[in-house]
Structure formats: C-alpha cells, structure tokens
Amino acid sequence: MSELSTLAAMKLSNGVEWALHSCVTLSQSREPVPAARLAELHGTPPAYLAKHLQALSRAGIVHSTAGQVGGYELTRPADQISALEVVRAIDGEEPAYRCTEIRQRGPLALPAERCQRPCAIARAMAAAEEAWADALRHVTIADLAARIDADSEGTAMAAVSRWLATAR
Amino acid sequence: MSELSTLAAMKLSNGVEWALHSCVTLSQSREPVPAARLAELHGTPPAYLAKHLQALSRAGIVHSTAGQVGGYELTRPADQISALEVVRAIDGEEPAYRCTEIRQRGPLALPAERCQRPCAIARAMAAAEEAWADALRHVTIADLAARIDADSEGTAMAAVSRWLATAR
DNA sequence: ATGATCTCGGACAGTTTCTATCCGAGTTCT
C-alpha cells in the first residue's frame, strides 16, 4: 500500500520564472541588455530564454533592438508593468479551466438555447482564476525589485546594475 | 503581420471538469453508480473517466465497491466536500509555479544560507495561488448542485436522480 | 459451494504540449 501520489499539477510554464526575473533585471538598466547576457546572469539556456523574450516583445512589454549595441529593454516604467501581464505573455491568455459543455451531451443534454450563461461549475472555476489574476494584477515589476532588494538588505539590485555595466 | 497569439495557457487537466460533474451527480444518488453509467450520462470515454475516478478514490473523496451492484459513491455529505479537494485530487498537489532558485545560480549567485525564505517572486506567485485555492475551498459540491439546479429552475437534479434510478 | 457476470484497478500505446536548439534577416560600428 504505497502512498503513490501523482504530483502532476496545474503546471505553469517554466519560462514564466525566467521572464519575471528578466523583467526585474531589465528594470535595473537603461541600456538594452542582450538575451545572451540575461541568460548568463540567470544561468539559463540562452536560446530558450530568447524564445520567451520574443513572447514578451510580442506582448509589448519589452522592446528589442538589433545590432551591436542592441538587446532588450522595458517599454514602460517598471511600476506600470504588472506581474499578470508577464505571466499572460508567456503562458497565454486562455483560462486554465475550459468548459466543454458536458451539460449539452448525453441522454439528459440541455438544449443550446438554455445554455447561454456558463454552467455553475465553469462560473466557480472562472471566479477562482479571477482571484488569482487579481493578486498578480496588483503586483508590479517595481514591487518585485523592491522586495528582492529588501530581502538582501539593499545590495541585490545594486549588484545587478554593477554587473550589467561591466565586462560588456 | 498576422496577430498570431499562442493560446497555450496554464492548462488544467481536462479530467477536472469530468470529476466535478461526476461528484455532483454522485451527490444525487445514495446507491453506488458504476463508472460506465457516469460516462454514459456525461458523454465521456468510459475507460478514461474511470481513470480519474480512481484518483478521486485514492484521495478519499469517493468510495468504490466492486461486484454486480458496485460502483462509486461519495464518502461524505456533499456539503463537506470542497471543489478544491476534487481539483487537487485530479490535478495534483504541486503548486503551478515552481521556483528553481535562479538567485542561487549565475555569477551573482546568493549563498544557500541566505535563501531560507522563498524569493519575492515565488512569494507573489504563491500568494496568487493561495487566493485561487481560497475561492475553491469555500465552494462545496452541494453548492454546485444547488446552483445547477437553480439555473434549470429546479429540474436538473431531479432529472439526474430519475435517470440514475431507471434502466439499471 | 460453484460458476458466471459485473465491477474496479493498474499497466500499455497515441497524441499534443512543452523544452531546447540552430541558422537566417536585419542593424550598428569600423
């Protein structure tokens, strides 16, 4: 009788973590930062991180510049970019719970005309996701940077700025 | 310039929907209901639904009985089973966001002794997931059944009970 | 008591999604 529990879970794409850290890092530099440099700082595969940065670019969160002095930079001040925007840019806009209209199938199927409002189960799941989104909507990249700095007693962000400026 | 958006999203297992509907259905019957019968009612693949019902059984939400008059039944009153329990049973206990400790990697890696508290980004994501869980924790299977019944003006649950009792 | 029928339970493939990588298009500096 082994307590074999499946630890699958509502998996959030791994790139979300890298994207959030990248945005916090970018908030500490006014000059464009190449993807390879972000990958080196975060210890992640360069090519794969680049793919996620492209998603941020498409979402209008960062702006990319090509060429020798190119790289990525935030399009707006860090206090005007919410964590929710970043998560949605990487993970997609589609809700986690997708109702397949079970009530319209089987021997007790309801007619479509009586299913204009989402079913109660879908409503409950949507409300939960809205609570999740609200929590992330009110957290900005600037907030995250400030908290990380506080955790390190004000040394972390300065160290990042210093590292970004050196060894270009 | 096609607005090609990736609609991947924090995908929640499809079986969550079937499990929630199954629990609502089981709340309308005091006798065990076979998996094949639930699948017929919901219009889902019988064998695959059975797989998810096994997960509910392992989580202690339903009790299975073998044999000719066997099937699944709820282990507790429907007002003592939260939607969160059902979702967790199917989708797993692991949080959606998994921190890989980026701060401990790269040239600016922090020593492990200064990383006993989760990093600020992980804390923000955990808080959002806790808000999501709270919303689902306060919704019971009985609530869902009552709301579905209200949506159909009090006919849906009676129809389910009637269908379960017939054509055995 | 025995056999047959019906049930659940875990082990077995197919398909989609995520992970990871490479090379071409465009831009800047020499």
Next chain:
DNA sequence: AGAACTCGGATAGAAACTGTCCGAGATCAT
C-alpha cells in the same frame, strides 16, 4: 562597403496528457 553582433522564426527531442485494454476481486444466481 565590410564585418561583427543582435533578434526572429523554423526545426528536433522530451515530457505530459489523452485514450484504451485486460487482469484481480466481489456479488448474485444456480
């Protein structure tokens, strides 16, 4: 104008989800 460096999308590999099958166990009829 040439060279070096950057982003961008198209291309393989791995993991997870989706779907299915057959065996183990229990109940009812004989």
